[in-house]
Amino acid sequence: MTAPAAPDRPRRRAVWIALALATALVVVAPVALTAFGRAVRRTATSMTPHPGPIREVRLDAGNAEITVGPGSDGGARVYKDLHWGLSEPEITESVVDDVLFVTFRCPGPDRLGIGCGADIDVQVPAGARVSAVSGSGSIDVRGVTGDLDLRTGAGEIAVAGARGRLRLLARSGTINGRALASAKTQADVSSGTLDLRYAEPPGSVDASAGSGTVKIIVPPGSRYRVAGWTGAGNAHLNPAVYDDRSSRRISVRSGSGETWVDYRDD
Structure with missing residues (x-):
């Protein structure tokens, strides 16, 4: 005599439970990541004066947003508004032979979507030459005569x-x-x-x-x-x-x- 087929109700229940868990993960995971991003997000604002004389400014900006405008004296000023998640971005400033070098880099890929970037505003003296390179950010220059x-x-x-x-x-x-x-x-x-x-x-x-x-x-x-x-x-x-x-x-x-x-x- 053939044994009766086992009911497939438990199997169906397991499938529905798995689907429910997958749906919950899809809904909850982005919310959790957003909350985590807000929790670990950091910011820093600063200004560095460079008394000069400054005859040229060279910016290597990475993905930073750059604005450049006229200053009030023969030197330059660099205003920085940085934001990041797990790893702080690197920004360097140096003056060599009256040339101001500013470099900005995020340390690595943004795998969690937290965001790493900067708004960098540079005030330059009249007649100073400006060169700027940006990978994916904007460059906005106003009122500069060089x-x-x-x-x-x-x-x-x-x-x-x-x-x-x-x-x-x-x-x-x-x-x-x-x-x-x-x-x-x-x-x-x-x-x-x-x-x-x-x-x-x-x-x-x-x-x-x-x-x-x-x-x-x-x-x-x-x-x-x-x-x-x-x-x-x-x-x-x-x-x-x-x-x-x-x-x-x-x-x-x-x-x-x-x-x-x-x-x-x-």
Whole structure:
């Protein structure tokens, strides 16, 4: 005689219990990690003066957010607002031959999602040259009269009121310039938007985007030799801007996107 089949009710109950536990873990784990992150999160704020004279500032920012503005004397000041979880970030400052070096690094990968980063604000003396490199943070420079060399891997570069020569590079992101009075500009973005607006007529502008829009707005009445190229997109040039006898020149290029040279947006 064949024995009766064992009931599968306990097995089903075990499956439901396992599903309930898995669901609870999915719901509870993120909450627990968030609470843990808040518990271990640390911050520190400080300012370091560098009396100077300072003729150049070089920033290697990692993933920090950078702002640079004019100072009130011949030296420089570095304001730091740091935040981290398990391991404190490293920031170093040194002055060599009137050049201020500032370097920021997070110690390792953020596996718990707690976050490591910084807001770094640097005040520089008039005429000081500034170079800044950021991996994924933004670079915002306002009212600085010296030459600027700014580069970001994935972030935004914003410049306002600059008077020195500009060299701006973004791999993936945006470059925005406002109220510019720079005689010479070289700006390139691999994938993103490039928008430069001048308060004073520039002597030369070289602007390009691999994929994205390139827009150059110049002061009304100023005229330029203009060279433009776009692979797949529209090209707009106000005829009043063009003068092949001008000593000033503008070159705009976009592999895939719009190019625009005019006195205004519309």
